[in-house]
Amino acid sequence: MARIVMKFGGTSMAGIERIRNVAQRVKHEVDAGNEVAVVVSAMAGETDRLVNFCREASSLYDTREYDVVVAAGEQVTSGLLAITLEALGVRARSWLGWQLPIRTNDAHASARIETIDTEALIAAMAGGQVAVIPGFQGMAGDGRVTTLGRGGSDTSAVAVAAAVKADRCDIYTDVDGVYTTDPRIVPRARKLKKVTYEEMLELASVGAKVLQTRSVGLAMKEKVRVQVLSSFEDPTDDELPGTMIVGDDEIEENEMERQRITGIALDKNEAKITLTDVPDRPGAVASIFGPLADANINVDVIVQNIAHETGSTDVTFTVPGAELARAIDALEKAKNTIGYAELKHDTKICKVSIVGVGMRSHAGVASTMFKALADRGINIQAIATSEIKVSVLIEEDYAELAVRVLHTAYGLDGPEPLEA
Amino acid sequence: MARIVMKFGGTSMAGIERIRNVAQRVKHEVDAGNEVAVVVSAMAGETDRLVNFCREASSLYDTREYDVVVAAGEQVTSGLLAITLEALGVRARSWLGWQLPIRTNDAHASARIETIDTEALIAAMAGGQVAVIPGFQGMAGDGRVTTLGRGGSDTSAVAVAAAVKADRCDIYTDVDGVYTTDPRIVPRARKLKKVTYEEMLELASVGAKVLQTRSVGLAMKEKVRVQVLSSFEDPTDDELPGTMIVGDDEIEENEMERQRITGIALDKNEAKITLTDVPDRPGAVASIFGPLADANINVDVIVQNIAHETGSTDVTFTVPGAELARAIDALEKAKNTIGYAELKHDTKICKVSIVGVGMRSHAGVASTMFKALADRGINIQAIATSEIKVSVLIEEDYAELAVRVLHTAYGLDGPEPLEA
Structure with a gap:
């Protein structure tokens, strides 16, 4: 017997037929003697519909009311x-965010979970009743409805799993696990049986959108064992082949078997900005990124070259493509303070990253990347590294080629898939 | 300055353009210096959509979860x-049923409001903030979501008006007031400036579906001044021509001006059941209506003729057409207990009623009805009377003719309407 949290996304909840399939899967776990809480998303498309109502009502909507709507x-x-x-004979009840309650801070539309009261929840689960919990929502200290931001149901599920000390948090999605890269780009991509929290964080944040990034960070912090599974398999199958997201310690033991690189990620949604001839003096960088932070714009890859002989330097960085217009606006307003000559931007770029905890104990991983790309004539515009990741910015047209080249270079290719 | 509750139905809330029109009307009242609470229905069609999801999920759905959904x-x-x-510059916030809270009993799907906590609500309204309250919903004693049954938003509005001691409760609907009869049947029907609670109750319960019956009963009990208005008029018009629903005392003063009959109502949704040769003994009637009450079937017109010479009698009554099958089932199961010879039923009937408080002080009102119908050869199958209403059952084919005949007979016809 185990205590498990199951989470189903919008595609799995899109219509009663699919909800019935979800219920079958839940019943299968209950019949196996498990205590179960289920976290659900809205029906696919529904959140978009509600968000659009809010936008149509006012471009500057009050996020407290937006939360009530969505x-x-x-x-x-x-x-x-x-x-x-x-209807399947499984005892169940819903627990809305305010009923448990799931307490959050008051950052409406992107709130963070602070605590979850679990007394009633655990009692109900222990009594054999399935607890059905709407994801994405909570309640602020003043009793108003909050939501966690898009994709927040993953975070709800991990938070509930942490709060009830679940043995496992199973995330059912429309993919059946985490792959070495996007199988639509590389048909020979392989499903990973295990991936570490940190690898998953890097893979998620650079575009492998299986799980909301925040949920992975929370799972890592709270040591929740997360499993990614397909919601479209036979709901009575005992051995669903998914991907388990685990701590480093569960990997180290058989590190020998692991590739140095776990996966290749691609992100096409970045835009590149270059400010030319920024004065090379203390405070120059702060004067650039301060205004962007004030405008709530996330800056990713940052490259600053050594100063020109003139005593000025070029600064290049990326922002989410959707934020480009706002970023340019903020930087143009701050032009005099920063003192740059020209603002150039480019949306025809993409970011390709190699990710893997194995990188830490192997030298020369990055040079394999640079050589493989150079061999195919792919020009690298900027490079950023972290402990378990190397990212390069390249021209967008080369995106898929670069992913394929790197997937092969790091020995990640699986067997040729059979024709469907 | 006044404190008013405004209520808008589903047609008024169907889409952002219409909601914007509603907001304009609310702003008009705020600009006039009034304290305002607004009670809203779901978008037209939305409740049906949600109810259908529940039915599709299970024919025997748990009403506690149904309430969460709808x-x-x-x-x-x-x-x-x-x-x-x-967005119009009017300060506003929503107060969900559980936030105020609106406390109800635990009769899920058809709950009754018990109390409404108004402290925060009145403080907000007095501070110039419009309180937007979802109709139809409340919270049971155990903290679970309840709903009041279809059309319940009218009742929510009247209950809020009573709780905050509003000067007026304005119900905006897709009709512009209460008419002497359905204008689709009688183009010369006139809009009533005033109607008493009791008249409205009789008009509503016999098919003039402007307001939910329960809301009128509550308004009468709590002495809430209710006004029925059209939500499709110019939202900045100061003098919307609607119908005010008032107490008897506001009518009596100028009773002279009133017709003896206020309106003619038609109900085509009844079915007639006759049990023949029921033993004429004490307890016979109870043995009929007991099983129907147990099955939660509302019985309306009841006619029991004097006993035949054989010592038995025929009992005729009506039930809602939708309940006919269940009523027949209940009565057939009780056949031996009741001891009737035969069960006859007829759905090709309708109920036509004349309604008016003036009836109380005028003799001969009913005989005008019977004579007018007889003159046109319309056969009366059964008669039922109350203090301010006379209802007859007639063959359904004659429904509209009977309404027109009576509308003219009681002098209710207005001027011929202009061609649209």
């Missing part, structure tokens, strides 16, 4: 799943 | 109206 989507699916479970 | 519709519109008001 939280309704998960409220609906949680009630429907409870009904469907009961 | 309450989402009003949650969405309350948030959207708050956003839209703020």
Whole structure:
């Protein structure tokens, strides 16, 4: 017997037929003697519909009211799943964010979970009742509805798993696990049986959108064992082949078997900005990134070259493509303070990253990357590294080629897939 | 300055353009210096959509979870109206059923409001903030979501008006007031400036579906002045022509001006059941209506003729057409207990009623009805009377003719309407 949290995304909840399939999967776990809490997303498309209503009502909507509107989507699916479970003879009830409650801070539309009251929840689960919890929502200290930001249901699931000390948090999605890279780009990509939290963080944050980044960070912090599974398999199958996200310690033992690189990630949604002839003096960098931070714009890869002989330097960095217009606006307003000559931008770029904890104990990993790209004539515009990741910016047209080249270079190719 | 509650139905809330029109109307009242609370329905069609999800999930759904699902519709519109008001520069916030809270009993799916906590609400309104309240929903004693049954938002509005001691409760609907009869049947029907609670109750319960019956009963009990208005008029018009629903005392003074009959109502949704040769002994009637009450079937017109010479009697009554099958089932199971010879039923009937408080002080009102119908050869199958109403059952084919005949007979016809 185990205590498990199951999470189902919007595609799995899109319509009663699919909800019935979800209920079958939940029943399978209950029949196996497990205590179960289920965290659900809104039906696919519903959150978009509600968000669009808010935008149509006002371009500057009050996020406190936005939260009231969009939280309704998960409220609906949680009630429907409870009904469907009961129709299968499984005792169940819904627990809305404010009923548990799931307490968050008051950063409406992107709130963070602070605590989850679990007394009633654990009692219900221990009594054999499935707890159905709408993801994405919570309650601020003043009793108003909050939501966690898009994709927040993953975070809800991990937070509930941590709060009830679950043995496992199973995330059912429309993919069946985490792959060495996007199989649509590399058909010979292989599914990973295990991936570490840190690797998953890097893979998620650079575009392998299986899980919300925040949920992985939370799982790492709270040591929640997360498993990514497909919601479209036979719901009574005992051995669903998914990917387990685990701590470093569970990997180290058989490190020998692991590749130095775990996966290749691609992100096409970045835009590159270069400020030319920035004065090479203390405070220059702060004067650039201060205004961007004030505008809540995330800056990613940053490259600053050594100073020209003139005593000035060029600074290049990337921002999310959707934020480019706002970033340019903020930088143009600060032009005099920063003192740059020209602002250039380019959206025809992409970021390709190699990720792997094995990188730490192997030298020469990055040089393999640079050589493999150079051999194919792919020009690297900028490089950024972290302990377990190397990212390069390249021209967008080369994106898929670069991913394929690197996938092969690091020995990640699996057998040729059979024709479907 | 007045404190008013405004209520907008589903048609008024169907889409952002219409919600913007609602917001304009609310702003008009705020600009006039009034304290305002607004009660809203879900977007037209939304509640049906959510109810259908529940039915699809299980024919025997748990009403506690049904309430969680369907309450989402009003949650969405309350948030959207708050956003839209703020976009017009009107300070506003939504107060969900559980936030105020609106406390109800635990009769899920058809709960009754018990109390409404108004401290925070009145403080907010007095501070110039419009309170937007989702209709139809509340919270049971155990903290679970409840709903009031279809059309319940009218009742929410009247209950809020009573709780905050509002000067007026304005119900905006897709009709512009209460008419002497359905204008689709009688083009010369006239809009009533005033109607008493009791008249409205009789008009509503016999098919003039402007307001939910329960809301009128509550308004009468709590002495809430209710006004029925059109939500499609110019939102800045100061003198919307609607119908005010008032107490008898506000009518009596100028009773002279009133017709003896206020309106003619038609109900085509009844079915007639006749049990023949029921033993004429004490307890016979109880043995009929007991099983129907147990099955939660509302019985309306009841006619029991004097006993035949054989010592038995025929009992005729009506039930809602939708309940006919269940009623027949209950009565057939009780056949031996009741001891009737035969069960006959007829759905091709309708109920036509004349309604008016003036009836009390005028003799001969009913005989005008019977004579007018007889003159046109319309056969009366059964008659039922109350203090301010006379209802007859007639063959359904004659429904519209009977309404027109009676509308003319009681002098209710207005001027011929102009061609649109």
